[in-house]
Structure formats: structure tokens, C-alpha cells
Amino acid sequence: MxxxxxxxxxxxxxxxxxxxxxxxxxxxxxxxxxxxxxxxxxxxxxxxxxxxxxxxxxxxxxxxxxxxxxxxxxxxxxxxxxxxxxxxxxxxxxxxxxxxxxxxxxxxxxxxxxxxxxxxxxxxxxxxxxxxxxxxxxxxxxxxxxxxxxxxxxxxxxxxxxxxxxxxVPVKMTAQVPQAVTDVPIETTLPATEMESGHTKAIGEIMFGPYLVVVELSGILLLIAMVGAIAISRKQVPIEDTGEPKLPVGQIGREVPPF
Amino acid sequence: MLSWLENQVVFSAVLSLVLITGMMTCVAYCIYFERKISAWIQDRQGPNRVGFLGLFGNFHFWGLGQPIADGAKFFLKEDIIPARVDKPLFILAPAISMIVALIGFVVIPWGGSYMLGETLMNVQVANPDVGLLYILGVGSMGVYGVVLGGWASNNKYSMYGAVRATAQMLSYEIPMGVAILVVVLASGQLRLEEIVLGQVGGNGLWNIVLHPVSFLILLITLFAETNRAPFDLAEAEQELVGGFHTEYSSMKFAMFFLGEYVHMITGSAFICVLFLGGWELSFFGIGPAFPGTGIEDVGLISVIIKIGVLAVKVAFFIFLFMLVRWTLPRFRFDQLMRLAWKGLIPVSLGILLLTVFGLYMGWQRSVLFNLGGEIAIVAATLGVVVLANKPVTGRQDNMPAVTQPLGG
Structure with a gap:
């Protein structure tokens, strides 16, 4: 229904x-x-x-x-x-x-x-x-x-x-690790005190313990995407020749006599 | 008698009321001191006329009544909403910058623990597991006020201010985050109170001794995040009239300013907590803490001393903010971007790598390793800059030179 x-x-x-x-x-x-x-x-x-x-x-x-x-x-x-x-x-x-x-x-x-x-x-x-x-x-x-x-x-x-x-689902934090990543499935159950104070530490332990390879792989993927985005977007734009004489780098304007 | 106070929620509520009141008063007097300091630097008098209704005859208390008069003026001025602005966002923008600045300070540990009756209280409005990340998150929301204000104003100067502010804040958030990450790695904590406890004399040194370059990077990015000179391109008066707040008047304009000053106070408190030991009173964490200000001292007098210590440290940074604003000229935009992307980000990433290596080798508390490594990184960067021998302008090499007629 x-x-x-x-x-x-x-x-x-x-x-x-x-x-x-x-x-x-x-x-x-x-x-x-x-x-x-x-x-x-x-x-x-x-x-x-x-x-x-x-x-x-x-x-x-x-x-x-x-x-x-x-x-x-x-x-x-x-x-x-x-x-x-x-x-x-x-x-x-x-x-x-x-x-x-x-x-x-x-x-x-x-x-x-x-x-x-x-x-x-x-x-x-x-x-x-x-x-x-x-x-x-x-x-x-x-x-x-x-x-x-x-x-x-x-x-x-x-x-x-x-x-x-x-x-x-029973109220219990479980992390089933797929067989492909590690050989042994790991089950993490947080004690009640850690639940009270938040579980940033537990997340870190799970992410960089059993799931380390996956996290690192996705990080590398993101890095590649970022490099690719920069490579695509950044083009050297040719500046058309205005006929003016080229000046040395760093000099603004043409040199003018002091008087 | 005070048993109803012996509850962290009630205590936090009372504390936040006290803090908001205190913060607003501080902000009002920050503006007064800003004007006094600018006058001092430029060899002027500054505000010195407004006393207290002439109650004390010809004695004006060095113009101490000026902030009250300023506030009253802001409230009484006409609040103009120009005809072609995007009204909802135009009203929302100053509110966002104010709110974001104000909610940042709830995780700052102001004075350690306080034994109230039988219960041990945190002199801190909230102590979440992710206090440090919370400040980063709130800080990253701060750009919305400037962006929406600039866009909603329907004015090209406001728009340019908003675009500049967005690019600037996005760029400077990266070195800021990395510099903070160094402290997180070194102390292994995200709770601000625990970070302070790790720096109390006897427990460990202040982080500024171990990571002085990170401290400098965080300080520089804080200038940029609060839009203070020399990073105040979003409101460059000489180029953009008033920048993102060109169209704002009366109390809406004042709210942008209050937001900026509250952001300064919160940011200073944050940097004190991360690098200068927060409420801790000793010489850079060398030797034991000053008697009566240790972790176990939880009496009323100790807490007041601790709050006072943090207040003095914060006041020093606010003074520094003002001194820099009235001393240094503004960056050009390309210089600003180059400083972030080619200067601060590589250096901060290098320091991050160094810290991770130190952590791996178990040297995270070694002064020699951290200090020496950071100095080596800065020296290497400067060496690269000198050896590269590039011109100091940010111009593209093949750009045609602009010809300027003689005399501008």
C-alpha cells in the first residue's frame, strides 16, 4: 500500500x-x-x-x-x-x-x-x-x-x-568492507562514548584503513581531472601585431627623453 | 543560588549573550581606535570632540563618545534602496555578512574550563568535534555577502568589487586551509580547546615556535579574507567608488562594516588559539604556565585572567591589522593573484609535506626539524625567485607595451 x-x-x-x-x-x-x-x-x-x-x-x-x-x-x-x-x-x-x-x-x-x-x-x-x-x-x-x-x-x-x-536497520554503525579491497571483511562498531562525542576519528580510521586504496585512487582521479581542466582552459592567445616596435620585457611605455 | 546556570546549554546561552554584547562594543571602539591610529600615523588629531553630552564641561574624554555618535548617525540616516536593484538579495547581502561574521566565534575557547558550583563548564559556546573545520566552513560562507551585495546592486563598480572579492577569497582560502592543516597534523586535533591544551606550558611549545612560516601564511591570508588593506581591492575607493558597497547606505552599509570588524576579532582569536596558545600565559610555552593559569586552575579569578590574556593577544593582532592598513599601499590585482598562487600555495604545500614527513618520523615536536625545515623551504623559494630572474611585473612577455603620453 x-x-x-x-x-x-x-x-x-x-x-x-x-x-x-x-x-x-x-x-x-x-x-x-x-x-x-x-x-x-x-x-x-x-x-x-x-x-x-x-x-x-x-x-x-x-x-x-x-x-x-x-x-x-x-x-x-x-x-x-x-x-x-x-x-x-x-x-x-x-x-x-x-x-x-x-x-x-x-x-x-x-x-x-x-x-x-x-x-x-x-x-x-x-x-x-x-x-x-x-x-x-x-x-x-x-x-x-x-x-x-x-x-x-x-x-x-x-x-x-x-x-x-x-x-x-539496527542502530549500529557497521562498515562492511567489500572482498575486492581486502580479504577479510571488517566490522567496526563504535562504542557509545565515541558516538556521543562525534566520530570524525572513526571516519578517518575507516577511510585511511580498509578504504585507503579507494580514497587514494579517487584523489588521483580528481588530480588528473584538475590538470586536464587547466590544460584545456589555458591557451596561449596570440596577440596580433599592432605594428608598434617591441619593447624589452618589463618596460612600460616608450622611452621618453627627460625634457 | 546559581544552580540553574550549572548546565552547559544554559551557560552557553548566557555566554553567547555576553559575547555578542562585548563584541559589538569592541567593534564600535575598534572603529574609534582605527581612526585614532590612522590619525597618529598621518600626524593628525583624529576624533577628539565628541564627549558625553558636555556633562563634564570642556573635557571631552579624547573623543570617546564618537562611536556612540557614529552608531546613532547610522541608525538615523535615510536607508536608500536604489530603484533598479535586485531588492531581496540587496537586503539579504549585508545580513549574510553580519551573520557569518558573528556565528564564527562560538567555537573559540575563551578561557579554558570554569568550575561553577559542582560542575565543570567550558568557557566556550560550543565545543564540537570539528571546531576548526567549522571556522573554515563559516569563513568560506563569508564571500556570499560581498558577492550577492555586489551583484544585486546593479552597478558596474559594485560588480567589479564582487568579482575581485570572489577571486581573491577563493585564492586565499587554499593557503589558509593548508596552513591550518599543518597545525591539525602537528597537534592531531580538530577541537580548538584541545589544540590550546596541547600548547599550555609544560605540555608543549606554542605552535608559532614550531611553525612560524605557517603562522605568517595564515596571518597574510587572514588579511585577505577580511578584505583589509593591502588586500582591500573589493572596495578600492580610488578605482571603484566604494566597491561592493557603493550603493549601500545607512545601517546596511554599517552592517558590512560591523561584519568586517567582527571578522577581524574572530580571525585574530582563531590565530591566537592555533599558534599563540590561546588563553595560555607563559613564555612561548617554555617552562610551566604562570601560577594560577594552568589547566587545573578553574576558579573564577583564573578564568578571568585567561580571558584577559586572550583579549590582550587579540588586541595585539587588531592593532597589527590597523597598523598595516595605514602603512602599506594596496596590491595591484595581478600581484595579489601571483602572491597567492605562485608564492603562498607552493610554500604552504612544502610545509605540509615537511610536517607529514616529520609526523612519519616522529619528529613533530622537534624545534630543530620544524623550524629548520621551514626556514629552508622559504630560503629555497626565495632562491628560485632570484635565480629565475623574471621581471617583477605580472605582464605577459609578448603583450604589446602600453604607450603613455608624457605626463600621464
Whole structure:
């Protein structure tokens, strides 16, 4: 029963995003907002009834989860790219709060530093450089909205339906190491005291213990990508000869007599 | 009597209230001292007229009433929102720079532990597992205020200021992060309180003795991150009118400024905690701590002394900030970028490698290895610069020279 309710909710959510997409004739934003808020409320209500046991942290979870979904909707539906970037930053912050609620402080702060602090600022930088005169008409035309929404919501619905079928996981941090990396599967269970004080150290021990090869490989991959990006973007631009005499390096202007 | 205070949450709430009040007062008087110091450097008088409503006759208290008058002026001025600006972001931007500057200080350990009744309190608003990364994260959010303000103003000078600020902050965050990483590796901790405890006299030396070049790099990047001269290209008055805050007036303008000064205080406290032993009082961590200021001294007087020690260290850095601002001229933009990418980043990466090697060999506490290695790295860098014999301008070699008429 629950999967079908989920699928209906996801279909409605897709419809809300479709309505809110920027169109030259003006989008049906008010209807989309009502529908979207309804879908989020339905999702959260479904979760509160079937998935999570009530405790004091749940209020913050629902608040920031709802806010994150709303902001994510605005990222794809806002006609001004700078606003999309700002809403994306809001999504990142909300997700960071959700991670803090789950006691994953390290992940939360890393998410903020990397996404909100570096990647998004670069996005904003590019957007500002590319487009200094406010909204242009291309921003009010969504490109293939129907296909994009169909694909993304079908994927999201499939994942949600599958997650719903998994039995509740016992509250115990386990790290199953695949056979390919090491020969012996390692199971790490954190003692209660370490859970209380956060587990940055434990994450480090897992990352640079059993998963060392994977971490280093992905690091090398990123390094290669960075070098490649620099090699592609950095071109020597030939400067056309203006006919003026070439001056020695470092000298500004032509030499003028003192009087 | 004070049993309701014996709870870290309540204590933190009270502490943050006290800190915000104290911080705002400090900021007001920082501006006063900035004006006094600039006057002193330029052989002027500075503000010396505003007293306290003439209550004391002709005695004006060296103009100490000036910050109050300034604040009142900011509140009473007309708040202009120009017609063609992007209104939501225009209002949001100063708020972001203010908020980001203010939430940074919650993880600064101001005075060790305090025995209140029966309970041991941290004189720190929050002590998260990732305190150091938290400061980095909050600092990296600071650029949003400048960027959004500059973009929303719909003014080409603001825009240029915002673009410059973004490029500058993105560039200087890299050496800053690496310099901080050196301290993390050396002390093996991300909690700021633990980093301070590792530097208390008897436990270990101050990190500035072990890693002086990292300290200098962090100091330089802090100047850049707070947009202070000589890195104040985002608001270069001579070129960009006012830079990113050209269109701002009244309290919105003041909020950008308050943000900058709070950022200065937080940054100074941060650098004191990382490299100068925070609230610790001894000679660079050599020998035992001054009596009454050790880790075990948790009485009220000890805590007050510790807070005072940190305050004096912070005040020194703020004085340094102001001295530098009124002494050095502004960098040109290409010089700024070259300093970060060709100067600070290679040197800081070299120091990081050195520290990792020291950690591997178990020499992370050896003064000889760390100090000698860092000096060698700087000497090697300078040697490369001298031997390369490149012109000191950042111009492309094959660029046509600009011909300037005689007399400019």
C-alpha cells in the first residue's frame, strides 16, 4: 500500500515542478506552490507514521527536510540563475543540518566547505561574469522540462519505493568492507562514548584503513581531472601585431627623453 | 543560588549573550581606535570632540563618545534602496555578512574550563568535534555577502568589487586551509580547546615556535579574507567608488562594516588559539604556565585572567591589522593573484609535506626539524625567485607595451 501512496506523491510532485517551470507565457506558480507544499507535507506525514520513531530531534528533521525539498524545487524552477545558486546554497545548508542531526558533523562541515564555500561560489562567479544585465529571455524557457522531470522523478520514485521495502536497520554503525579491497571483511562498531562525542576519528580510521586504496585512487582521479581542466582552459592567445616596435620585457611605455 | 546556570546549554546561552554584547562594543571602539591610529600615523588629531553630552564641561574624554555618535548617525540616516536593484538579495547581502561574521566565534575557547558550583563548564559556546573545520566552513560562507551585495546592486563598480572579492577569497582560502592543516597534523586535533591544551606550558611549545612560516601564511591570508588593506581591492575607493558597497547606505552599509570588524576579532582569536596558545600565559610555552593559569586552575579569578590574556593577544593582532592598513599601499590585482598562487600555495604545500614527513618520523615536536625545515623551504623559494630572474611585473612577455603620453 505504502509504495503506491509514495508513487502517487512523486507523480504529484513532478506535476508541481512542471507547473512551476519558467515559461514565456508565465508559470502557474501559485498552483505549483500549493501542490508542492501538499506533496512535501504528505511525504513527511507518511514518514512520521511509518518510518521514524518520534523523538525530540524529529521536529528539526521535518523542518529542514521540507525546507531542503522546497529550496531544491526553486533551484530548478527559478528564472534567474543567481537565485538558483543561492537556493542551492540553502539546500546544502539544510542537508548539513540533517547530517548534524544524524551526528555526522564531519560530513556536514565538509559538505559546507566544499559545496557552499567553493563550488557554488565558483558557479556564482561564472554566472555573474556571463550575465551582468539581469534576466534574459533564454532563462524564461525551460529546456525539455517534461522529459527531465519524468526521468528524475521516476528514478527518485524507484529509489524511494525500494528503500521502503528494506527492513529497519539496527542502530549500529557497521562498515562492511567489500572482498575486492581486502580479504577479510571488517566490522567496526563504535562504542557509545565515541558516538556521543562525534566520530570524525572513526571516519578517518575507516577511510585511511580498509578504504585507503579507494580514497587514494579517487584523489588521483580528481588530480588528473584538475590538470586536464587547466590544460584545456589555458591557451596561449596570440596577440596580433599592432605594428608598434617591441619593447624589452618589463618596460612600460616608450622611452621618453627627460625634457 | 546559581544552580540553574550549572548546565552547559544554559551557560552557553548566557555566554553567547555576553559575547555578542562585548563584541559589538569592541567593534564600535575598534572603529574609534582605527581612526585614532590612522590619525597618529598621518600626524593628525583624529576624533577628539565628541564627549558625553558636555556633562563634564570642556573635557571631552579624547573623543570617546564618537562611536556612540557614529552608531546613532547610522541608525538615523535615510536607508536608500536604489530603484533598479535586485531588492531581496540587496537586503539579504549585508545580513549574510553580519551573520557569518558573528556565528564564527562560538567555537573559540575563551578561557579554558570554569568550575561553577559542582560542575565543570567550558568557557566556550560550543565545543564540537570539528571546531576548526567549522571556522573554515563559516569563513568560506563569508564571500556570499560581498558577492550577492555586489551583484544585486546593479552597478558596474559594485560588480567589479564582487568579482575581485570572489577571486581573491577563493585564492586565499587554499593557503589558509593548508596552513591550518599543518597545525591539525602537528597537534592531531580538530577541537580548538584541545589544540590550546596541547600548547599550555609544560605540555608543549606554542605552535608559532614550531611553525612560524605557517603562522605568517595564515596571518597574510587572514588579511585577505577580511578584505583589509593591502588586500582591500573589493572596495578600492580610488578605482571603484566604494566597491561592493557603493550603493549601500545607512545601517546596511554599517552592517558590512560591523561584519568586517567582527571578522577581524574572530580571525585574530582563531590565530591566537592555533599558534599563540590561546588563553595560555607563559613564555612561548617554555617552562610551566604562570601560577594560577594552568589547566587545573578553574576558579573564577583564573578564568578571568585567561580571558584577559586572550583579549590582550587579540588586541595585539587588531592593532597589527590597523597598523598595516595605514602603512602599506594596496596590491595591484595581478600581484595579489601571483602572491597567492605562485608564492603562498607552493610554500604552504612544502610545509605540509615537511610536517607529514616529520609526523612519519616522529619528529613533530622537534624545534630543530620544524623550524629548520621551514626556514629552508622559504630560503629555497626565495632562491628560485632570484635565480629565475623574471621581471617583477605580472605582464605577459609578448603583450604589446602600453604607450603613455608624457605626463600621464
Amino acid at each position: 505504502i509504495p503506491y501512496i509514495l508513487y502517487v506523491l512523486f507523480a504529484l510532485g513532478g506535476a508541481a515542478i512542471y507547473l512551476a517551470m519558467p515559461k514565456p507565457s508565465g508559470s502557474q506558480r501559485r498552483a505549483a506552490l500549493v501542490l508542492g507544499v501538499g506533496v512535501i507535507a504528505g511525504l513527511l506525514a507518511l514518514m512520521s507514521m511509518h518510518f521514524v520513531a518520534p523523538n525530540s530531534n524529529n521536529f528539526f528533521f521535518y523542518m529542514f527536510a521540507g525546507l531542503a525539498i522546497l529550496a531544491a524545487g526553486r533551484v530548478v524552477t527559478h528564472p534567474v540563475p543567481t537565485y538558483s545558486a543561492v537556493y542551492f546554497a540553502l539546500v546544502i545548508l539544510c542537508v548539513a543540518v540533517l547530517l548534524v542531526i544524524q551526528r555526522a558533523e564531519f560530513l556536514a562541515v565538509a559538505l559546507i566547505i566544499i559545496y557552499a564555500g567553493a563550488i557554488l561560489v565558483t558557479y556564482a562567479f561564472v554566472i555573474m561574469l556571463a550575465q551582468q544585465s539581469g534576466a534574459v529571455s533564454t532563462d524564461t524557457r525551460a529546456r525539455e522540462p517534461l522529459m527531465a522531470i519524468l526521468v528524475s522523478f521516476v528514478i527518485a520514485g524507484a529509489i524511494a519505493g525500494k528503500i521502503e521495502q528494506i527492513d529497519a
